C-alpha cells in the first residue's frame with residue numbers, strides 16, 4: 001500500500017480518521033477538490049483545495065495582527081503554556097541520538113529513538129511544545145529564490161502521548177491549533193482550510209490534517225496511531241500527536257511580506273540594508289515602486305515554483321506577466337535573492353557549529369562546507385561591506401529571546417568561520433588557474449563538469465557565473481551534489497557479528513549476569529557453563545569478563561584450565577573464546593580468573609580517554625567531540641573532531657590539562673538513568689560514544705567535568721591513573737584528529753624508554769644529555785661539510801677516472817650482421833663507488849667513447865645488488881644498455897630494463913659476483929646471438 005492508497009483508505013472512513021468535533025461546532029463542511037479529488041474541510045464553500053491557490057496573503061494578510069518572528073514564538077509559547085503544555089528547549093540540530101540521521105530534520109525526531117529497527121517515542125513531558133530548529137539540505141537552490149525555502153527553519157512541535165496522563169487526541173489537538181490560528185494570530189475562521197492527508201514516518205504512520213490559509217500551508221497535525229509498515233501494522237498502545245508548524249510561515253501569514261525571509265530575518269536584513277545604505281530607488285525607480293515590484297514578483301514566483309522547478313524559466317514567465325524585461329527584473333531581484341541566501345546559510349551555520357558540527361569534506365559536515373562556500377561567493381559578488389561574522393552576530397542578537405544559548409558559542413563560531421574562509425581564499429589561486437584553462441576550451445560546461453570541478457577543485461558554480469564562464473547554475477546542481485553526499489549516515493556495521501559454525505539460538509539463553517558491573521573488583525568467580533559450541537566458545541551463567549565494546553578491548557584470563565583470549569557480547573549474552581579445544585562441559589561449575597593487571601591497564605586507559613576528551617575540548621573549543629576511541633592494555637587513542645592538525649603547544653596543553661585532572665584525584669561515579677532523564681539533565685554531550693540503544697543509560701562522571709553515557713570499566717579516582725602521556729597526534733581525515741596516548745605504568749615505561757633513547761644517543765655522540773642538541777647540530781654540520789668535500793673531490797678526480805675506464809676497458813668481439821663487430825666493455829664493481837659515482841662516470845665515459853659499454857655494480861648492504869649500464873652511441877645500437885641490464889639482472893635472479901643508452905636493474909645472489917666477472921664476455925655475446 002502506498003501513500004495514496006493509504007489516503008483513500010483513511011478518506012473512505014473519514015468519520016473515524018478526520019472528522020473532529022470542531023468541524024461540527026463551527027460548521028466546517030467536507031468538500032472534494034474538483035481538480036485533484038482531495039478532500040478538505042472549510043466553512044465557506046470551495047471548488048478547489050488550497051494546493052491550487054495563489055499566495056494571496058502577500059501584500060494582503062488575512063489578519064490585523066503583525067507579529068515579528070520572535071514575537072510569534074513568544075505568543076505561541078504563552079498560548080500553549082496557558083493550555084497546559086510544557087515548553088521544552090530545542091534539541092541539538094546535530095542528531096546524535098539517531099544512527100541514521102546527521103541532522104534533526106523535524107521536531108518529532110527529538111522524541112524518536114530507534115532500537116532494533118523499531119521506532120520508540122520518548123516524550124519527556126506531556127504534552128509539550130518545542131521550537132525545534134531543523135536542518136535540511138535537499139533543496140539548497142530554492143533557498144533565497146522561492147521566498148519560502150530554507151536550509152534551517154524552526155518547526156514548532158506540539159507533541160503528546162495521547163494515552164498517558166496529560167495527553168489528548170484529535171479533537172483537542174485541532175481545537176488547540178484552531179485557537180492558535182484564530183486567537184493568537186487573529187485569522188478569521190472562514191480563512192482556514194483543513195486538508196485530509198496521511199503521514200508515513202520511520203516505523204509508524206497515521207492520518208493527518210494539514211491546515212492552510214490563503215494557499216499557504218501553516219501546519220500539519222499528524223495522528224500517529226499505527227506502528228509497523230503499511231502492509232504489516234498494529235494500533236499503537238501509546239498513540240502520538242505530532243503537530244509541526246513552521247514558525248517562519250506563522251509569522252509570514254500575519255505580515256504578508258514579499259517573502260517569508262523579510263519577516264523571519266527582519267532584524268538581520270534591516271540592519272544589513274541600513275548599514276550598507278542600499279538604495280535601489282535612485283537607479284530603478286522609487287522605493288515604493290521597488291517594494292511593489294518585489295511583492296508582485298515573489299507572490300507570482302511562490303505560487304509557480306514547486307520544488308526543483310527551473311528558476312530562470314520561471315523568472316522569464318513572471319517577467320512577461322509583469323511586462324518587464326528579464327534583465328531589468330534581475331537587476332532588482334538577484335541582489336535580494338543573494339542576501340536572503342546568505343542570511344539563511346549563515347543561520348544554519350550558527351546552529352550547526354554551536355551544536356558541534358564542523359564544515360568538512362565528509363559526512364554531514366559536507367553540506368556545511370557547501371553552504372559556507374556558497375555564502376562566501378555570494379558575499380563577494382554582492383560587494384557589500386559585510387563580513388560573514390557580522391551576519392553571525394546579527395542572528396545571535398536577533399534570536400536571543402528564543403535561543404539564548406547561541407551567544408555562548410559566538411567566539412567558537414567566529415573561529416571556525418574564519419579558518420574555513422581562509423581555506424577558501426587559499427584555494428582561490430588554484431581556482432584562477434583552473435578557470436583560465438576552462439576559458440581556453442570551447443565546450444560548454446555541463447552539470448557533470450560542474451560537479452567534478454566542485455568536488456575535486458573546490459570551484460563553486462557561483463564563481464564560474466561571476467567570471468562569465470557559465471550562464472546560470474543548473475537548477476539541480478545542489479540537489480545532485482546532495483545526492484552524491486547522502487544526508488543520511490547509513491547504518492553502521494555491527495562489528496561483533498561472528499560467523500559461528502553451529503547455529504545457536506541465543507534468544508533461548510538467560511541473560512548473562514554481569515559481575516563486572518555489580519562488583520568491578522571481583523576478578524575470581526565461579527560460574528556454571530551454559531553452553532560450549534564450535535569447540536572453543538563458552539557461555540557462562542555469570543561472568544566478570546568484560547566483553548569487547550565501546551572501543552574497549554576484552555578481558556583475558558582463565559575459565560577452569562582454559563585460557564580466555566577473546567570475549568564478545570551478543571545482545572544480553574556474553575560469549576568467551578578460549579585458546580584451544582575447550583575441555584569444559586555444559587553444567588560444569590568452574591572457577592574463573594580475570595587477568596587483573598590487563599583489566600586495570602585497560603581501565604586506566606578508558607577513564608583517560610574521557611579525561612583527554614574533556615581536556616581537548618577545554619583547550620581547543622566547543623566543537624571538539626569524540627569521533628571514536630580505542631583502548632587496549634598498552635595503548636589508547638581518541639579521535640576528536642577538530643578543524644586542523646594540532647600544534648605541539650596544543651598537544652602539550654591538552655596533556656597538561658589531562659594530568660591536572662589526574663592529580664586532582666576526582667571521584668569517578670557511575671549511575672544508571674532513564675534515557676530521557678539523562679538527556680534532560682546532562683544534555684546530548686553524553687553521547688560522545690554514539691547512540692545508546694537501551695532506555696537505561698549508564699552515566700559516567702569524572703568529577704563534574706566530563707559526563708558521558710558509557711558502558712566501560714573505570715577507575716574510582718582519577719589519581720589511580722598516575723600519568724597520561726600523549727605519544728603522537730595526527731590529522732587522520734578532514735575534521736578529525738587522532739590523539740594516541742598511554743596511561744599509568746605504561747606511561748612511565750614509555751617515558752623511561754624515551755629517556756633511555758636520549759641517554760644512548762648522548763653516549764653515542766660522546767656528550768652529556770645537556771649538550772646533546774648542541775653536539776648534534778655540530779655533528780650534522782660537520783657531516784654536511786664532508787659531503788661537500790667529497791663531491792668536490794669526485795668532480796676533480798673523475799676526468800682521470802674516465803681516462804682509466806677507456807684505457808682499461810676490455811675488447812669484446814661480437815657477431816653482428818654476419819660479421820664481427822668489436823666493442824669494448826668496462827666492469828666496475830669497486831665497493832667504494834656509489835650509485836651517483838657510476839651515473840657520472842658511466843655517462844661521461846660513454847659520451848667520450850662510442851664503442852664503450854660501462855657496467856657498474858653496486859652492492860647494497862651485502863644482500864642485494866644494483867646494476868647500471870651505459871652504452872656509447874655505437875654500442876647502444878649494436879647491443880643496447882637495456883638488454884645488458886636485463887641479462888645481468890636475470891643472472892642475479894632479478895630483472896632490469898631502460899633505454900638502449902642507459903639501463904638499470906637489480907638482483908640478489910651476491911655470492912655469484914666473482915664467477916660473474918669471468919662469464920661476462922660470454923653473457924654479452926650470447927645476448928647478441930639470441931638477439932639475431
Ligand SMILES: [Zn+2]
Nearest residue numbers: 033035036049
Ligand atoms: Zn486539489
Ligand SMILES: [Zn+2]
Nearest residue numbers: 689710711712
Ligand atoms: Zn567511555
